[in-house]
Amino acid sequence: MRAAYVDTSCLVAVAFGEEGSESLAVRLLGFDRCISANLLEAELSAAFVREGVTTSPAGFLAHLDWVHPDRPLTPEIGRILRAGYVRGADLWHLACALYLSPTPEELHFLTLDRRQQEVAEVLGFQVAAG
Secondary structure (H helix, E strand, O other), X not given: OOEEEEOHHHHHHHHOOOOOHHHHHHHHHOOOEEEEEXXXXXXXXXXXXXXXXOOOOHHHHOOEEEEOOOOOOHHHHHHHHHHOOOOHHHHHHHHHHHHHOOOHXXXXXXXXXXXXXXXXXXXXXEEOOO
C-alpha cells in the first residue's frame, strides 16, 4: 500500500490553485492512503478565513486519515531537531509522521515547504512533493 503523510502546504496549494497544484492533486490521488495530523484542519481553516473563502474546507479533509498520537512525541521531536531545525507546526507534522512510521523510508512525506522537505529527507522519508 502506498501511503503518504500530507503537510498543510499541499492542501493549501490545491485549495487555492497555486502554481503546480494540478500535478500535486494528481500525485495525491496516486496514494492508497493520505494521512495527516488534525493540526492540518486548523491550519487549512485559518487559510480559508485569511483568503476570504466562506465555504468549509471539509471537502479537502474528507479523504484524509488522521494520526492521533496517544503519548507525548518527545522522542520523535528530539530526533527531528537533531536532523535540523524546523518551525513548530512543521515539527509537529514531522513528529506525527515519525510516530506513524518509525521507519521513515516506508512513508512518503508530501510538503511544499523547502526547509521541512530538507529535514524530512535527512530523516529518511520519501519526499514526494516540493
